[in-house]
Each structure stands twice: as C-alpha cells, then as structure tokens.
Amino acid sequence: MEVLSENRSFGGRQLVIRHPSTSTRCDMTFALFLPEGEGPFPVIWYLSGLTCSHANVMEKGEYRRIAAELGIAVVCPDTSPRGENIAGFDPSDWQLGQGAGFYVDATEPPYADNYQMYTYVTSELSELLFANYPLDAQRQSIFGHSMGGHGALICALKNPGRYRSCSAFAPIVQPSTADWSKRALGEYLGVEPASWRAWDTLALIEDGARIDELLVDQGDADSFLNDGLRPWLLADACREAGIDLTLRMQPGYDHSYFFISTFMEDHLRWHAERLS
Amino acid sequence: MEVLSENRSFGGRQLVIRHPSTSTRCDMTFALFLPEGEGPFPVIWYLSGLTCSHANVMEKGEYRRIAAELGIAVVCPDTSPRGENIAGFDPSDWQLGQGAGFYVDATEPPYADNYQMYTYVTSELSELLFANYPLDAQRQSIFGHSMGGHGALICALKNPGRYRSCSAFAPIVQPSTADWSKRALGEYLGVEPASWRAWDTLALIEDGARIDELLVDQGDADSFLNDGLRPWLLADACREAGIDLTLRMQPGYDHSYFFISTFMEDHLRWHAERLS
Numbered sequence: 001m002e003v004l005s006e007n008r009s010f011g012g013r014q015l016v017i018r019h020p021s022t023s024t025r026c027d028m029t030f031a032l033f034l035p036e037g038e039g040p041f042p043v044i045w046y047l048s049g050l051t052c053s054h055a056n057v058m059e060k061g062e063y064r065r066i067a068a069e070l071g072i073a074v075v076c077p078d079t080s081p082r083g084e085n086i087a088g089f090d091p092s093d094w095q096l097g098q099g100a101g102f103y104v105d106a107t108e109p110p111y112a113d114n115y116q117m118y119t120y121v122t123s124e125l126s127e128l129l130f131a132n133y134p135l136d137a138q139r140q141s142i143f144g145h146s147m148g149g150h151g152a153l154i155c156a157l158k159n160p161g162r163y164r165s166c167s168a169f170a171p172i173v174q175p176s177t178a179d180w181s182k183r184a185l186g187e188y189l190g191v192e193p194a195s196w197r198a199w200d201t202l203a204l205i206e207d208g209a210r211i212d213e214l215l216v217d218q219g220d221a222d223s224f225l226n227d228g229l230r231p232w233l234l235a236d237a238c239r240e241a242g243i244d245l246t247l248r249m250q251p252g253y254d255h256s257y258f259f260i261s262t263f264m265e266d267h268l269r270w271h272a273e274r275l276s
Numbered sequence: 277m278e279v280l281s282e283n284r285s286f287g288g289r290q291l292v293i294r295h296p297s298t299s300t301r302c303d304m305t306f307a308l309f310l311p312e313g314e315g316p317f318p319v320i321w322y323l324s325g326l327t328c329s330h331a332n333v334m335e336k337g338e339y340r341r342i343a344a345e346l347g348i349a350v351v352c353p354d355t356s357p358r359g360e361n362i363a364g365f366d367p368s369d370w371q372l373g374q375g376a377g378f379y380v381d382a383t384e385p386p387y388a389d390n391y392q393m394y395t396y397v398t399s400e401l402s403e404l405l406f407a408n409y410p411l412d413a414q415r416q417s418i419f420g421h422s423m424g425g426h427g428a429l430i431c432a433l434k435n436p437g438r439y440r441s442c443s444a445f446a447p448i449v450q451p452s453t454a455d456w457s458k459r460a461l462g463e464y465l466g467v468e469p470a471s472w473r474a475w476d477t478l479a480l481i482e483d484g485a486r487i488d489e490l491l492v493d494q495g496d497a498d499s500f501l502n503d504g505l506r507p508w509l510l511a512d513a514c515r516e517a518g519i520d521l522t523l524r525m526q527p528g529y530d531h532s533y534f535f536i537s538t539f540m541e542d543h544l545r546w547h548a549e550r551l552s
Binding site: 062252262 | 286335495
C-alpha cells in the first residue's frame with residue numbers, strides 16, 4: 001500500500017491510497033477519511049457513479065465535516081480497474097469499461113480478467129481496510145450515487161447482516177433494463193439475462209433478498225430519471241417485499257454533486273443512528 | 277451574459293455565467309451562488325489562487341450550505357483573462373499569465389491589453405452583478421485564498437468603506453518580495469518596484485491604507501509558508517498600523533481546499549456578523 005496523499009481536514013485525515021489488487025489484477029486507488037481519534041471507527045462505504053474515480057466524492061461530496069463530527073470513517077473506492085493494458089480503455093465510452101465497472105464480477109472475455117469489482121469492494125478492499133486501519137467491521141454501512149447507488153443496494157442485498165444500513169442518491173434500481181447499463185451487463189456477464197439477476201436490485205428482491213429499510217433521495221429535475229433511474233420501480237418492489245423505503249423526491253435537484261452534497265448530511269446522520 | 281449552468285443546491289441556485297468583458301477584452305466566466313428567496317442578498321466575493329478558475333472553490337470550497345443558511349450570495353470570479361490569443365497561454369507556467377492574474381491592472385506589453393483583473397473585479401463585474409441580480413451593494417465582503425487572499429486584501433485596502441469585512445486563507449501578504457509573485461509583478465507592472473507598491477498589501481499599509489480588522493487562517497503545514505506566504509510580516513504590519521488582525525495558525529493544515537473547506541464556515545459566519 002502506498003499513501004499517495006494525506007491532507008488534514010476537519011480535524012481528521014483524508015487519505016488517498018494505492019495498492020496492487022489481486023481481484024482486479026491491477027493497481028487500485030481509493031480514498032479513506034479517518035476522523036480524529038484512535039478508533040476503532042464505524043465505517044461508511046460510498047460507491048461512486050459512472051465516469052467517477054475515488055476523487056469525485058472526495059472533492060465535491062462534502063462528507064468530511066459531518067463524518068468528523070460523528071466520528072465515522074468514509075471509504076470511497078474507484079469504480080473500475082484502470083490502466084492502458086486493461087480492457088475498456090476508451091474515455092469516450094462512458095457506459096462501458098473503465099469508470100463503468102457496475103460493481104459486478106465479470107465472467108466474459110476480455111473483461112473477466114480484471115472487472116471483479118464486487119469481489120474487490122466486498123472482499124479484498126474490505127479485508128485490507130480492516131487489517132490496516134482502526135475500523136470496526138461490526139459497524140459498517142453503505143451508500144452510493146447512480147451506478148454506485150446500484151452498487152450499494154446489491155452489496156447490501158447480497159450480504160444480509162453485513163451492513164447496518166444502506167442508502168442511495170439517485171440509484172440505478174434495475175440495471176438489466178436501463179438504457180445506460182444493459183450494454184455493460186451484456187459485455188461483462190454474457191448475453192443471457194438470467195445471469196444478470198444476481199446483479200440487479202429488483203431481481204434480487206424478486207428472488208427473495210431482503211434488507212430492513214432504505215433511504216433514497218432522487219432529484220425530480222434529474223435528466224436520467226425516466227430512462228435510467230425510475231425510482232418508482234424500487235418503490236413498487238419494496239412495497240411488495242415489505243422493505244421500509246423512504247423515497248424522497250427532491251424538487252428542482254438534478255443528478256450532480258450539487259444535489260449529492262445538499263443531502264449528504266441527512267444520509268450520514270441516518271447511517272450514524274444505525275451505527276451507534 | 278450567458279448562463280452556462282445552473283444547479284439547485286442547498287435550496288439555492290449555483291450559477292456559472294460567461295460574459296464578454298470590456299476591461300479584459302475577452303470572455304470571462306464566474307460562479308454565482310444565490311440563496312433561496314427574493315433578495316436583495318448581501319454578497320461575499322471569493323478570489324481564488326494560482327492555477328484556479330471560478331470552478332475550484334465552487335466544487336471544493338463547501339460554501340453553499342452556510343451561505344444558504346445565512347442568506348448570503350457568493351461570487352467567485354476567474355483569476356485571469358483566458359484564451360489562446362491572449363498572452364500567457366502556457367499551462368506549464370503556473371506563476372505567470374493565465375490562471376495567475378494577481379488581481380492587478382497590468383501596464384506592460386503584452387499583458388496590459390487583457391490583464392486588468394483589478395478593474396474587472398472591482399468595477400466591471402461588480403457593476404454587472406448589481407445591475408442584473410438581487411444583490412445589496414451596501415452589504416459586500418471579500419475574502420480569498422493565497423493569490424486570492426492577496427487580491428482580497430488589496431481590494432479592501434484600496435476601497436475603504438466598500439467592503440464591510442475582509443478575510444483570507446493563507447494569503448500572499450507581500451507579493452513584491454515573494455518567490456512566486458515577483459516575476460509576474462515585473463512582467464505586468466514593469467521592472468521598477470515603486471510601481472508595485474499600489475498592489476502589495478504590506479506596502480499599501482505602510483503607505484497609509486487602513487481597514488479596521490482582518491481574519492486570516494494559515495495552516496502550519498503549508499509548504500509555501502516560509503517562502504511565499506509569511507503571515508508574520510502581516511502580523512507586524514497590522515500591529516504597527518493598528519489593524520485588528522486575528523491570525524489563526526492551524527496545526528497540521530496545508531495549502532489545499534481540504535484546509536479551506538474546513539474553515540469556510542468560520543469565515544462566512546464572521547463576515548455574516550459584519551453584513552447584518
């Protein structure tokens with residue numbers, strides 16, 4: 001592990017760390033905020049959206065003030081493997097490949113070699129963090145934005161009991177049918193949609209996966225609302241499954257970090273109540 | 277004027293606006309945050325540092341939450357004229373030319389044609405804003421970071437009574453002798469240092485300019501502390517001049533927006549008290 005940068009902020013430490021990853025077979029970079037003190041700290045995972053790295057939320061998410069106050073660590077992984085020798089190296093194609101890992105474990109060439117983001121986030125990075133930093137594995141929560149909201153939801157649904165709470169900003173709730181994710185799932189998982197069900201929030205719920213409750217904020221001026229996001233599908237599924245969903249439609253807000261930063265405090269306090 | 281983007285954030289509106297400028301003879305872009313409501317709002321000017329545009333503090337400064345709560349508008353100008361046909365178009369030279377206007381009015385070719393940032397900020401942009409937005413010209417304050425801290429200080433010292441208050445994060449307090457500013461002042465103002473005195477905080481104070489009080493935060497782990505910033509020179513000058521300086525050395529903090537965002541709330545509340 002190599003600490004690329006460390007900056008004091010709100011009394012804590014914002015770290016950026018690079019490490020060789022066995023699951024993605026390349027170097028991976030993540031951001032870790034540690035509040036002041038000795039720990040062990042509860043930890044909240046933030047999974048980012050399409051085109052993002054660890055840096056977007058670190059720079060624009062405005063989480064440090066509240067995390068510092070609450071004494072919570074925040075970890076922000078990258079959204080895919082990266083490198084010139086890794087498949088999907090086309091910055092103009094923002095819905096596939098680098099920056100678009102969709103938090104799945106790919107089975108198809110050429111992606112299967114590196115695109116193991118689910119294993120990376122839930123196993124490898126998790127083990128690395130708890131082994132090296134004063135974090136409390138019994139007090140974890142997870143949230144994310146857009147593709148990362150999808151990631152947070154599937155991580156929580158596939159690992160009952162691991163995360164005390166799960167929330168999302170404008171999540172992709174049914175990636176197997178959304179315009180901006182169908183193509184990537186086909187490339188990563190093959191053309192047979194049955195293999196996609198393990199990576200789709202609505203399919204997971206339909207197939208019996210459960211979490212107790214969910215907090216979702218969604219801007220009603222989000223240009224991806226009708227084609228990519230469709231939170232009403234999640235509302236229907238949660239109603240049928242008995243999952244206590246708080247879905248807040250936020251008037252005038254879009255898909256940007258101007259939206260996320262506005263409601264960051266609400267989400268962190270909501271998680272903190274469940275982590276205490 | 278062209279609104280390049282508008283994003284709802286913390287109940288208000290974050291605008292990015294481009295307009296043709298007569299003083300800099302090129303298009304200029306600035307950021308303007310308007311809180312919810314009708315106004316007229318008090319307005320705080322934030323001047324940015326070397327290499328920055330309007331966007332850095334807009335994305336990383338974390339000012340919107342507090343400005344929204346306090347009902348204050350925040351305007352963030354660019355740091356120089358810009359364009360391929362404008363002098364100083366060398367992204368590798370971060371201490372001269374584009375991104376490094378130093379808030380002076382240049383007198384020397386080739387910079388004099390466009391580098392009129394003092395007139396741009398204090399006259400042209402000011403008039404444009406008060407003519408077009410619900411802002412209260414009787415309630416203005418100014419602050420900034422590094423080169424922009426220098427900018428805020430000289431704007432306040434050169435315009436007694438215009439700004440109700442002035443503060444700075446890690447300001448360049450004596451640009452005429454600091455490593456990273458001497459060259460630019462020479463190129464913009466000529467080789468005769470006497471002509472630099474009107475653009476140098478310590479020289480202005482020495483020559484009789486006064487403000488009532490100042491708030492300055494400075495990280496003690498700032499790598500530019502000893503060569504570029506030297507806040508003790510400001511402390512000495514303020515003591516002799518009877519300017520009430522609150523200089524807070526912040527342990528462990530560096531020169532980055534991780535530092536600025538940490539103390540943004542303190543500065544905005546300090547200004548708000550003086551704007552009420």
